[in-house]
Amino acid sequence: MKRIFKxxxxxxxxxxxxxxxxxxxxxxxxNLSVYHSANNMIEYRHNYQFDSSLGGxxxxxxxxxxxxxxxxxxxxxxxxxxxxxxxxxxxDKLEGGTAESGLFYYYGYAKxxxxxxxxxxxxxxxxxxxxxxxxxxxxxxxxxxxIYQGYFSQLTSMSRDIMNKQATLGIEGGITYPELLQDYIxxxxxxxxxxxxxxxxxxxxxxxxxxxxxxxxxxxxxxxxLYDSLASTIITATKADINQEINYLYDASEYIDKLHTYYSTxxxxxxxxxxxxxxxxxxxxxxxDREDFDKIYTFTHFQKQDLITGNNIxxxxxxxxxxxxxxxxxxxxxLR
Amino acid sequence: xxxxxxxxxxxxxVICPMIITGCTVGRSGDDIKNLYxxxxxxxxxxxxxxxxxxxxxxxxxxxxxxxxxxxxLATADTSxxxxxxxxxxxxxxLFQAIFRYFENWNESFFNNIDKxxxxxxxxLYAKLNSLNLSLIDLSDAKQILEDAVVLNGVDNVSSHxxxxxIYLLNNVVEDSxxxxxxxxxxxxxxxxxxxxxSSNAVSRTIDEMNLTIARIIxxxxxxxxxxxxxxYKICDLSALVKxxxxxxxxxxxxxxxxxxxxLSDAMVNALTENNDPTRTGQATKYMHYxxxxxxxxxxxxxxxxxxxxxxxxxxxxxxxxxxxxNYYIGLSYMDKLSYEFLDNLLDFVDNTYxxxxxxxx
Numbered sequence: 001m002k003r004i005f006k007x008x009x010x011x012x013x014x015x016x017x018x019x020x021x022x023x024x025x026x027x028x029x030x031n032l033s034v035y036h037s038a039n040n041m042i043e044y045r046h047n048y049q050f051d052s053s054l055g056g057x058x059x060x061x062x063x064x065x066x067x068x069x070x071x072x073x074x075x076x077x078x079x080x081x082x083x084x085x086x087x088x089x090x091x092d093k094l095e096g097g098t099a100e101s102g103l104f105y106y107y108g109y110a111k112x113x114x115x116x117x118x119x120x121x122x123x124x125x126x127x128x129x130x131x132x133x134x135x136x137x138x139x140x141x142x143x144x145x146x147i148y149q150g151y152f153s154q155l156t157s158m159s160r161d162i163m164n165k166q167a168t169l170g171i172e173g174g175i176t177y178p179e180l181l182q183d184y185i186x187x188x189x190x191x192x193x194x195x196x197x198x199x200x201x202x203x204x205x206x207x208x209x210x211x212x213x214x215x216x217x218x219x220x221x222x223x224x225x226l227y228d229s230l231a232s233t234i235i236t237a238t239k240a241d242i243n244q245e246i247n248y249l250y251d252a253s254e255y256i257d258k259l260h261t262y263y264s265t266x267x268x269x270x271x272x273x274x275x276x277x278x279x280x281x282x283x284x285x286x287x288x289d290r291e292d293f294d295k296i297y298t299f300t301h302f303q304k305q306d307l308i309t310g311n312n313i314x315x316x317x318x319x320x321x322x323x324x325x326x327x328x329x330x331x332x333x334x335l336r
Numbered sequence: 337x338x339x340x341x342x343x344x345x346x347x348x349x350v351i352c353p354m355i356i357t358g359c360t361v362g363r364s365g366d367d368i369k370n371l372y373x374x375x376x377x378x379x380x381x382x383x384x385x386x387x388x389x390x391x392x393x394x395x396x397x398x399x400x401x402x403x404x405x406x407x408x409l410a411t412a413d414t415s416x417x418x419x420x421x422x423x424x425x426x427x428x429x430l431f432q433a434i435f436r437y438f439e440n441w442n443e444s445f446f447n448n449i450d451k452x453x454x455x456x457x458x459x460l461y462a463k464l465n466s467l468n469l470s471l472i473d474l475s476d477a478k479q480i481l482e483d484a485v486v487l488n489g490v491d492n493v494s495s496h497x498x499x500x501x502i503y504l505l506n507n508v509v510e511d512s513x514x515x516x517x518x519x520x521x522x523x524x525x526x527x528x529x530x531x532x533x534s535s536n537a538v539s540r541t542i543d544e545m546n547l548t549i550a551r552i553i554x555x556x557x558x559x560x561x562x563x564x565x566x567x568y569k570i571c572d573l574s575a576l577v578k579x580x581x582x583x584x585x586x587x588x589x590x591x592x593x594x595x596x597x598x599l600s601d602a603m604v605n606a607l608t609e610n611n612d613p614t615r616t617g618q619a620t621k622y623m624h625y626x627x628x629x630x631x632x633x634x635x636x637x638x639x640x641x642x643x644x645x646x647x648x649x650x651x652x653x654x655x656x657x658x659x660x661x662n663y664y665i666g667l668s669y670m671d672k673l674s675y676e677f678l679d680n681l682l683d684f685v686d687n688t689y690x691x692x693x694x695x696x697x
Contacts, residue, residue, distance in 0.1 A: 039669075039670055039673070042669060042673070043668075043669040043670065046669045047669075121673070125635050125639055125673065125677055126631075126635050128635060128638035128639050129634055129635055129638055213634075213635075214631065218631070219624060219627040219628055219631060221628045266683065266684075266687035266688055274617070275621070276617065276620055276621055276624060279624065
């Protein structure tokens with residue numbers, strides 16, 4: 001009797017393990033969990049009034065007269081950080097830099113994050129078709145969506161906290177400039193992490209959609225190429241040293257500009273190449289040389305220009321068979 | 337006892353697969369062709385031999401209601417008659433776009449019918465039969481409407497007869513789309529194998545995109561106006577006409593119709609087979625945009641929310657005061673996404689797909 005019991009028990013355990021392994025590694029989830037998670041996240045952001053609380057911080061200004069601020073080095077640093085966080089003027093661009101000086105015109109983090117969020121929305125729609133994705137792939141994406149969503153509440157509470165503290169500047173017992181500066185630095189760091197998290201989510205959603213929604217039979221459009229390029233560039237920027245990220249964010253701002261143009265006019269200029277040439281090169285690189293495809297976006301703006309003009313050091317980093325395609329992909333940048 | 341048990345098991349063995357496969361009865365290609373013939377014959381006048389639904393082709397062509405036409409010609413251009421006349425032209429253009437795929441590819445399909453399973457043909461047969469039933473309902477409604485018009489005059493007829501008729505006509509549109517759509521799926525998965533930029537592939541894509549645009553127009557401009565409250569089923573005709581008259585929504589169909597007429601086989605061949613780089617480039621671009629539209633339509637089918645498109649459409653066409661923006665603000669975020677997706681898709685059709693088709697023509 002005992003022996004039979006043992007056999008039954010072992011059988012149950014083995015069957016249980018096999019079923020577990022099947023569901024984790026082989027079973028394809030048909031419940032569209034990624035699609036629902038993504039949409040919950042989008043709705044959460046909407047209901048949380050994430051944007052308006054950050055907007056409140058932008059409207060609050062710098063605390064005192066702008067023109068006199070540069071006499072005080074801490075105040076100047078504060079302004080620079082705020083400029084980095086938010087869009088700073090009517091032209092949506094930071095004044096006072098040139099490509100030659102290494103200080104490019106660029107958007108604030110908030111603008112980048114907003115564009116990344118739009119890209120996430122774009123791909124979220126298509127996850128509705130990935131009903132047969134593998135269980136683990138779906139779970140991984142759900143977790144990433146949760147992490148990204150976590151930043152909405154974190155950034156909102158941080159910005160509200162700063163708003164309250166900034167109101168006490170100059171009041172006895174209120175916050176000092178060094179303290180406020182540190183709070184802004186913390187906010188900037190969180191924003192940077194949110195940006196990285198969102199950009200990685202966007203890229204992973206793209207791969208997920210291509211593999212599971214379209215079974216690797218996918219046609220890229222100009223808008224999704226621009227979203228991908230934006231996200232890939234931002235990933236590199238947020239992985240780089242914070243003082244070096246500007247070399248990548250310049251290109252990212254170019255992609256956002258092009259996205260705006262594309263959506264308002266349904267067409268953009270493609271540098272020296274034709275749209276079809278560009279999209280075909282992009283598709284070919286994505287499916288056949290993923291290593292170099294990803295590498296392109298780790299190049300700085302100047303390195304990308306070098307790739308187009310045939311600089312040997314940069315060109316040598318791309319496989320010879322794909323070099324011409326890589327140049328076409330990068331050529332989209334050469335608008336200005 | 338054992339025999340009874342065996343009998344029960346064998347019954348289960350027969351029933352289970354039927355339940356699993358949705359009780360679809362297997363059919364042959366001849367069954368489908370025969371049913372099509374029956375459908376055509378159903379609408380043939382025994383005395384005159386005239387057919388008020390079909391001509392020589394497979395395409396539905398709703399003839400303008402004869403007795404109303406006579407009345408209209410004899411009297412002033414009254415509003416109901418004008419509406420019916422305008423709409424019947426519109427619906428016929430829509431049917432042409434829908435059935436174009438079936439017209440052009442049914443021969444090669446039936447010639448290679450052995451590649452398609454009887455179960456799939458059974459499904460196709462069921463969809464055709466559903467269209468058959470919708471057409472019978474439509475014919476009945478049409479008869480009632482015509483009688484009412486003869487009795488009361490076209491502009492004194494109760495609007496209910498007209499709105500019920502249009503409701504059923506919309507059902508015919510939906511069933512036509514379902515039938516041709518499934519036919520396309522079978523044709524693509526079993527028979528058509530041409531991924532290269534051949535004239536054949538371009539032609540097939542044009543036919544498929546006709547069907548796609550017709551589906552978009554149906555989703556955006558027809559379905560919202562079909563209203564059902566229990567047994568009470570009507571189409572909001574004034575909203576439909578208003579939407580029609582607003583121009584831009586139906587302009588797509590007019591343009592499609594115009595382009596279809598201008599496109600000749602010779603042109604399609606010239607696109608791909610005379611090595612003209614400009615023409616080949618235009619064809620490549622068109623095929624690419626068609627692929628994108630195909631991808632987007634798949635997503636639209638999945639995410640299309642069952643929101644109150646009727647109310648939304650009334651705002652859009654100015655039939656309710658307040659403006660569409662005010663209504664839009666009140667939508668849930670998911671509904672907004674659904675609406676935005678459709679809106680973007682329409683932009684893509686107007687600004688990218690249509691110009692690329694016009695280019696190759």
